[in-house]
Amino acid sequence: MAPILVANNVTKQFGGLIAVNKLSVEIPEQSISSIIGPNGAGKTTFFNCITGFYTPESGEILFRGSRIDGLRPDQVTQMRISRTYQNIRLFTNLTAIENIMVGYDPHLKTGWLDAVLRTRRYHEDEEAAHREAIRLLHFVGLAGSGDQIARNLPYGAQRRLEIARALASKPGLLLLDEPTAGMNPHETVEMMHFIRNLRDSLGTTIMLIEHDMRLVMGVSEQVTVLDFGEKIAEGLPAEIQSNQRVIEAYLGRGAATEGMSSSQAGNTTT
Amino acid sequence: MLNNAQMNWQKTLQLGLIGGLVGILIALVGMVETFDKRDIIAGVITMGQTLLLLTVLITAYFAARSSTRPGSPLSLLSGTLAGLIFSLMLGLLALAVENFNLRPVLVNASPQLVRILTFDEGLPGGLVQLFLIGAVIGAIGGALHMLPDRIRSAITLGLAVVAFLGLMQEILQVTIRSVPALDDGLAWMFGRGTEKGVSAAGAIVFFIVTVTANLLWMGNSQRVQSRFSKLPARSQRSVRWFLYGLIFLIVLYLPAILGLYLTEVINATGLMILMGLGLNIVVGFAGLLDLGYVAFYAIGAYTIGVLTNLSGELTWAVGMNFWLALPVAIALATFAGILLGIPVLSMRGDYLAIVTLGFGEIIRILALSDFLKPTIGGSQGIVNIPPPMFIQTLINKPQTLYYVIVAGCLLALFIGQRLRDSRLGRSWKAMREDEDVAQAMGINLVATKLLAFATGAAFSGLSGAILAIKLGTIYPHSFALLISINVLALIIVGGMGSIPGVFVGALLLVGLPELLREFAEYRLLIYGALLVVMMQVRPEGFWPEATHKRELHQATPDVVQADTLQAEA
Numbered sequence: 001m002a003p004i005l006v007a008n009n010v011t012k013q014f015g016g017l018i019a020v021n022k023l024s025v026e027i028p029e030q031s032i033s034s035i036i037g038p039n040g041a042g043k044t045t046f047f048n049c050i051t052g053f054y055t056p057e058s059g060e061i062l063f064r065g066s067r068i069d070g071l072r073p074d075q076v077t078q079m080r081i082s083r084t085y086q087n088i089r090l091f092t093n094l095t096a097i098e099n100i101m102v103g104y105d106p107h108l109k110t111g112w113l114d115a116v117l118r119t120r121r122y123h124e125d126e127e128a129a130h131r132e133a134i135r136l137l138h139f140v141g142l143a144g145s146g147d148q149i150a151r152n153l154p155y156g157a158q159r160r161l162e163i164a165r166a167l168a169s170k171p172g173l174l175l176l177d178e179p180t181a182g183m184n185p186h187e188t189v190e191m192m193h194f195i196r197n198l199r200d201s202l203g204t205t206i207m208l209i210e211h212d213m214r215l216v217m218g219v220s221e222q223v224t225v226l227d228f229g230e231k232i233a234e235g236l237p238a239e240i241q242s243n244q245r246v247i248e249a250y251l252g253r254g255a256a257t258e259g260m261s262s263s264q265a266g267n268t269t270t
Numbered sequence: 271m272l273n274n275a276q277m278n279w280q281k282t283l284q285l286g287l288i289g290g291l292v293g294i295l296i297a298l299v300g301m302v303e304t305f306d307k308r309d310i311i312a313g314v315i316t317m318g319q320t321l322l323l324l325t326v327l328i329t330a331y332f333a334a335r336s337s338t339r340p341g342s343p344l345s346l347l348s349g350t351l352a353g354l355i356f357s358l359m360l361g362l363l364a365l366a367v368e369n370f371n372l373r374p375v376l377v378n379a380s381p382q383l384v385r386i387l388t389f390d391e392g393l394p395g396g397l398v399q400l401f402l403i404g405a406v407i408g409a410i411g412g413a414l415h416m417l418p419d420r421i422r423s424a425i426t427l428g429l430a431v432v433a434f435l436g437l438m439q440e441i442l443q444v445t446i447r448s449v450p451a452l453d454d455g456l457a458w459m460f461g462r463g464t465e466k467g468v469s470a471a472g473a474i475v476f477f478i479v480t481v482t483a484n485l486l487w488m489g490n491s492q493r494v495q496s497r498f499s500k501l502p503a504r505s506q507r508s509v510r511w512f513l514y515g516l517i518f519l520i521v522l523y524l525p526a527i528l529g530l531y532l533t534e535v536i537n538a539t540g541l542m543i544l545m546g547l548g549l550n551i552v553v554g555f556a557g558l559l560d561l562g563y564v565a566f567y568a569i570g571a572y573t574i575g576v577l578t579n580l581s582g583e584l585t586w587a588v589g590m591n592f593w594l595a596l597p598v599a600i601a602l603a604t605f606a607g608i609l610l611g612i613p614v615l616s617m618r619g620d621y622l623a624i625v626t627l628g629f630g631e632i633i634r635i636l637a638l639s640d641f642l643k644p645t646i647g648g649s650q651g652i653v654n655i656p657p658p659m660f661i662q663t664l665i666n667k668p669q670t671l672y673y674v675i676v677a678g679c680l681l682a683l684f685i686g687q688r689l690r691d692s693r694l695g696r697s698w699k700a701m702r703e704d705e706d707v708a709q710a711m712g713i714n715l716v717a718t719k720l721l722a723f724a725t726g727a728a729f730s731g732l733s734g735a736i737l738a739i740k741l742g743t744i745y746p747h748s749f750a751l752l753i754s755i756n757v758l759a760l761i762i763v764g765g766m767g768s769i770p771g772v773f774v775g776a777l778l779l780v781g782l783p784e785l786l787r788e789f790a791e792y793r794l795l796i797y798g799a800l801l802v803v804m805m806q807v808r809p810e811g812f813w814p815e816a817t818h819k820r821e822l823h824q825a826t827p828d829v830v831q832a833d834t835l836q837a838e839a
Contacts, residue, residue: 051710077712091703094696095817102700106712108693112721115692116685125693147819169712 004029004173004205005050010059010069012045012229019045021229022059027173027207027222032199034208034216036240037226038249043209044086046226047175051083052076063173078106082166083175086209088158092151096142096161099150100133103168107132136164140194156187160194167198173205174198180212188212192219217241225249277344278337285336286355289329293322293356294363297387300378301792306386309467310436312460317467318386320433323407326356330411338415345415353408357401360387364400368393424484428477435476436467441532441785448529521676525669533668537740539781540675541733545757546764546772547682548729553758554767554815555695556722557702559623561754562610562630566603566727568637568749570734573599575652575744576645584652585644592658596735603731604724611723615716618705630754637746651745655738671740678736682729686769689725698722699767756780759797763804765811774813 003026012020020042027033035043048054050061052073061069068076082103091099108125115122137146140160145153153161159179166174179195180188192215199206210216216223217237225233225240227249233240240246296302306318315323333352334345364387366372372379388396389403414422435442439460447453459472468476498506525533545567552560576586577595590598614625636642638649646652657666665671689695697718700708709715738744756779764775779800783793804811 053706053710073706073710074712074714077710083710085707089704089707091700091707093703094699098696098699102696102708102711102713105693105697110693112689112694112725115694116688118688122692129693147817149817165711 002029003027004064005207006062007046007050008060008062010046010049010056010061012042012049012054012056018229020049020056020226023226023229023231024059025224025231025234027205030199030203030205031221032195032206032208032219033222033224034210034220035224035226036210036213036216040228041226041249042229043226044177045229047083047177047207047209050076050175051081077169077171080170080172081175082169082171082173084159084162084166084177084179086177086181088155088162090150090158090162090165093149095147095149096137096153096164097130097133097146099161099165100136100168101129103165104129104132106169132168136167139167140164155182159183159191163194163198167202167204171204173207175207175209177209178211179208180210180215185214188215191215195219276338277342277348281337282333282348282351283355285329285333286352287359289325289333289352290356290359292329293325293360296321296325297360297363297383298376298378299792299795301789301795302386303378303380303382304789304792306382307788308437310433311473312467312469314470314473315467316386317437320436322360323403324433326353326404326407327411327414329353329356330408331414333408334412334415341416343416345412346409347412349412349415350405350409353404353406353411354401356408357404360404361397361400364388364393364397420485420488424481424488427484428480431480432468432473432476436473438785439466439468444529445527445532448527525672530668533672535781535784537668537672537675538784539776540672540679541737541740542757542760542780543772543776544675544678544682544733544736545730545753546760546776547679547686547769548726548733549757550761550767550769550772551686551689551698551729552722552726554761555690555698555702556719557698558614558719558722559619560626560723560726561623561751561758562626562628562633563726563730563757564749564751564753565610565630565633566606566730567734567737567753568633568746569603569606570599570731571738571744571748572637572646572652572734573602573731574735574738575647575655578655578658578738579652580656581654584647592656592739593660596732599735600728600731603734604728606731607723607725607727608720610727611720615719627751627754630751634746634749634751637749649746651743653743655742655744657739657742665739671736674736674739678732682732683769685725686729690769694718694721702767759801763800763811765814767815768811768813771811771813771815775811778812 005025005027007023007025009022009024010020011018011022023042023046025035035046037043045054049056049069052068052071052075055070059069060067063076063079063081066079068079068081071079091102094102108129110122110125113119114125134146137143140163142153142157142160142164145157150158150161163174163176163179176195180191183191195206195208196219198204208216208220220237223233223235223237223240224231225243225246232245232249233243235243302318302322304318305321306316308317309315310317310320330349330352334348337348338344364384367379367381367384384393387400389399390396391399414425417425443460446456458469459475460468498509501509524536528536545563548566549560549563552558552563574592574595576584577588577590577598578592580589610626610629614622617625637646640648642648643650657664659665660670660674663670665674697708697713700711700713701715701718705715708718737748741748760775760779761772762775763778764771764773779797783790
């Protein structure tokens with residue numbers, strides 16, 4: 001199948017720091033792919049390049065064959081890419097339903113005058129947005145919490161609400177930035193099933209940034225490893241697990257070659 | 271944590287001292303003396319004394335609240351102690367004022383102040399009375415802490431109503447006197463002749479009626495509401511329309527009931543409500559802190575001034591009809607809103623505030639400048655703005671202008687409320703919460719921000735246009751920075767993003783001070799204190815933005831069930 005997202009030699013610099021260096025990735029349609037790497041490897045920066053928050057200095061990003069680098073975030077979303085954030089960023093003072101309805105915005109056409117005059121378009125739009133919000137609430141298992149203010153929801157529910165909001169724009173590609181950060185092992189397993197179910201039932205291509213290796217190995221079909229902004233490995237989870245360079249990147253060269261004690265290895269990575 | 275038999279002495283002491291300092295401050299800035307000229311309850315208690323007693327009461331309540339557990343009898347002790355400390359400090363103040371000549375430095379440290387503090391008894395004897403009353407009021411404050419929430423709020427409301435009626439009795443009496451039958455029936459409730467304030471009997475009656483009504487309502491409101499929601503949709507609608515009709519009738523006849531002065535006050539408040547509704551969209555919904563909002567007010571007013579002016583001194587004066595000039599004024603204000611919006615699109619928070627502040631000043635200084643003097647009159651402003659005609663009625667009195675203002679407010683209310691409940695309102699709020707994420711959700715920030723600025727500016731322009739015919743003359747000085755700040759303050763006090771909050775805020779910050787003109791010199795002091803207290807105690811405002819219940823509005827569609835099953839499988 002043709003890849004849904006192609007990145008060619010993408011480079012992003014902050015002053016002297018090269019956050020993403022000549023990164024080339026292909027994401028197959030309807031796949032679940034993970035991007036892993038130590039802290040500061042440039043994973044989130046790469047996500048920000050895809051979603052239009054940053055413009056790469058060089059290289060190109062193609063989504064379904066058309067260039068998306070250099071577009072504004074709202075334009076990227078209009079092309080059906082949406083995302084969640086590492087530290088949950090909900091609209092904290094809006095209700096859960098309103099959060100999802102904002103996510104549905106790219107499908108709405110109500111203008112100023114439509115809203116004031118309550119034209120048919122307004123009613124159709126509001127109804128469609130509301131229906132979709134209720135549907136997604138059920139889908140992510142938050143039925144009954146729709147009228148709660150987002151900030152009052154429990155942590156796990158906020159994570160799922162954020163995914164529901166991202167799904168409201170009906171994305172072809174969904175970027176999840178550490179969806180299990182701060183979750184206990186049980187919740188992590190639940191999230192793993194949820195992600196797989198999401199792809200199977202909606203056919204959405206999913207890209208993950210994740211630190212939880214159990215989740216990464218359990219759910220992904222392709223794993224890309226970054227270190228200091230460069231791709232150091234790519235392949236199936238099993239291949240990555242035994243890759244020498246990956247182990248070096250995570251545990252330090254010494255640990256990989258000489259098999260030093262784990263406590264010292266820990267020191268070198270922090 | 272404290273248990274029932276414990277009390278945090280330190281806290282009590284601390285709060286008593288803080289309260290006492292506030293009391294001394296109130297006395298030394300002259301508020302006690304100035305306010306003493308009015309009675310709240312005729313012959314019993316003056317407004318100055320009320321102010322001090324209220325401070326004692328609040329101090330004692332907070333002392334009890336922070337140093338004892340709710341319901342603990344020690345609340346009484348804590349409150350009494352705090353009240354006593356408070357009155358001790360006032361006693362010291364009285365002694366200091368009596369024995370040293372503080373007046374060169376502290377102008378208000380006068381013998382009159384000592385008389386008020388000692389209840390006209392003179393120094394040694396009056397002090398005992400002062401301490402006694404301080405302790406008693408303190409005990410009451412402490413006792414308030416022991417009461418259940420419902421009863422406490424009823425009592426607070428009762429006291430507030432009595433105080434408000436006492437303050438407003440002069441105006442109320444004028445209104446009541448216009449209906450002789452009402453006057454005969456209600457005269458006993460108010461102080462007679464030179465006495466101001468409600469009578470003692472009136473105060474007691476008002477208090478009891480308010481408390482009972484409040485308790486009854488609190489006890490039954492849920493039952494009433496649930497019974498109402500069980501009614502068939504048709505009768506619900508007719509009840510609602512009946513209420514709307516009632517409100518409409520009241521609004522229609524208000525100027526006839528209130529008389530000239532009160533209508534004037536309502537008009538001034540209405541213009542601020544209109545501005546508030548606009549700024550609420552910009553600041554409350556969209557979260558764009560605009561401190562130059564007065565600029566659009568000025569543009570609205572000046573457009574009307576220039577276009578309708580008849581004096582022939584201005585180069586562009588065309589003597590246009592007001593109703594034709596009005597759309598031009600609104601359009602120009604809207605255009606200015608967009609014009610201001612474009613350069614500040616990428617600015618946030620403090621930067622946005624500073625740039626808009628500058629914009630407001632630019633407009634005012636342009637109005638003042640000699641450069642534009644031939645067209646808009648410079649520092650002499652524009653005089654001779656003719657009152658407009660509306661179907662053979664000349665709008666030149668507060669009572670007729672009232673209807674123009676009400677129409678403007680209704681229009682703004684209608685538009686604001688409908689925008690709030692639409693896609694645009696959601697986008698504004700999303701932008702307020704997190705601009706980056708809102709953009710990542712596909713919201714076009716440029717269009718959304720500009721629409722907020724434009725709508726807000728349009729309301730302000732409308733308000734300014736009405737101001738021009740209200741005053742008949744406009745000067746650059748009518749458009750000072752303070753107006754922007756006032757409008758912002760009324761939104762904060764009412765509740766950011768809350769439409770009813772705008773009305774509450776405007777009544778409190780514009781209507782009330784207008785009625786209490788004799789105390790105008792303390793206006794800003796009270797403003798400041800109110801804002802600080804609001805931010806500490808009730809940052810969401812007096813009437814916070816309501817959240818909409820939307821989930822259970824609609825029966826669950828069948829699709830949902832299928833999806834849920836799928837998701838759970």
